[in-house]
Amino acid sequence: MKKTKSYKFKEVDLVSLRELALKVKSPTGFQLRYGGLLSILRTNVEEKLVHTLVQFYDPDFRCFTFPDFQLVPTLEAYSDLVGLPIAERTPFIGPGSSLTPLVIAKDLYLKTSDVSNYLVTKSHIRGFTSKYLPEKANLDTTCQDTREAILALLIYGLVLFPNLDNFVDMNAIEIFHSKNPVPTLLADTYHAIHDRTLKGRGYILCCVPLLYRWFISHLPSSFHTNLENWSYSQRIMALTPNEVIWLTPAAQAKEIITGCGDFLNVPLLGTRGGINYNPELATRQFGFPMKAKPINLATSQEFFYYSNAPTGQRAAFVDAWSKVRRKSVKHLGVRSGIAHEAYTQWAIDRAEEIGMPYPAMRYLSASAPSMPLPLPPATQGMYQEHLAMESHEKRMWKV
Structure with a gap:
């Protein structure tokens, strides 16, 4: 077993933000302009569940490795959760290109003089205090x-891209202006978890509501209703691949971003630095079978801070996003919610190699990956509900 790590969560005054959200006259109109920010704001995050999830992070393959399966936060999943497309242009490329007060004023429908007068510097960072904006x-x-x-910007600055307490910094303002937050959101998610995994520091998790909503979208409905005698760690360790909800709304994407430029997979730039991730590991999440060990895994450490990035690495990430590789799901084969024995055995071996953070709660077998894996007696009742869900899901695959 590997040691678990502690993570910090940013405290945000959600009450004030939610009260401001009540003044939105047309939620539909707000969603058309700013995506699903209101639903993100209303998310009540179970921090213990998120804290348990991140213990399963696999730093080499940039995914969450469980006893015999893997889950991968993807650009397409985050796009669905945020309710905004991944724009056909280079996303946020890191600090350094501050917007003028005139541009910010146009985004917020304010006078330029208001922006100039209330932009302040805090810890050498420009931005707005969260007092002025509300x-x-x-x-x-x-x-x-x-x-x-202003409400949309506050959600960007305090919930999605938190940095200094009670402060909406220029990074959040620039991402808000870009209307293309998805790549940066995914980058910050990976970067924060990866940093804590490698360096053991008390790094504050970023984009927590999105990570939480992404994970619970893959959990069976019985997950929370049968927790009386289980901890989150026990319940996750008992999850079988057949319990996991593979067909989420993100699986309906018509195209998948598989790589960028000369990089084997997808490089991402966040507010603190860069990292890469492996969309090939998410093949099953898009509704296609995992047949064997993925062959296009990037195991090189594409991870850096802007403050100490190797010469040219940041520029290479930026250039790569001008050459995005997409693959139509039509070219991925026949939809199927299964994983072949070769992949399942590889996933089991990988989990053993990196070590699980909690004790095993069931036996593992790769000999019949499309069938339910044996469960301890306490989970048999949970599984009956899943059998009906699985039957419905199989019918969906045939549509």
């Missing part, structure tokens, strides 16, 4: 467009 949004004289734009 006060401006709550004024009776503030127009609806301004109120909603």
Whole structure:
């Protein structure tokens, strides 16, 4: 077994943000402009579940490795959760290209003088205090467009891309301006977990509501209703591949980003640095069978901070995003929710190699991967509910 690590979670005044959200006159109109930010804001994150999940992070393959299967946060999954497409242009490329007050004012429907007067510097970082923005949004004289734009920016700065306490920094402002937050959100998710895994520091997790919503989208409905005598760690260690919900809304993507530029897989730039991830490991999450050990895994340490990035590495990441490789799902074969024995055995071996963070709760077998794996008696009742769910899911695969 490997040692578990501690993670910190940013404390955010969600009550004030949710009260401001009640002043949105047209949630549908807000969603058309800013995506699914309101649903993200209403997410009540179970921090213990997230803390348990990240213990399964596999730093070499940039995924979560469980006893006999793997799950991978993907660009397509985050796009679905945020309700915004991955734009056909280079995303946020890191700190250094500050927007002018004129541009920020247009984004927030404010006067340029207001932006100039209230942009401040905190710990050598430019931005807005979270006190000024809510006060401006709550004024009776503030127009609806301004109120909603400020709410969206507050969610970016305090919930999705938190940095300094009670402060919306220039990184969040620039990502908000880009209208292309998905690659940066995924980058920050991986970067924060990877850093903590490698260096053992108390790194604050980023994009926690998205990570949480992504994970629970793969969990069976019985996961939470049968926890009376189980801890999160025990329940996750008892999960079988047949219990996992593979066919999430993200699986309906028509194209998958498989790589960028000269990189074997997908390089990502976040607010703190760069990292890569392996979409090939998510093949099953897009509805296609995992047949054997993936052959295009990037095991090189594509991980850096902007403060100490090797010469040219950041520029190479930026250039790669001008050459995005996409694959149509039509070319991935016949949809199927199974994994072949060769892959399942490889996943089991990988889990043994890196070590699981908690004791085993069931036996493992790769001999019949499309059949339910044996469960301890305490989970047999849970599994009956899943059998009906699996039958429905198989019918969906045939559509």
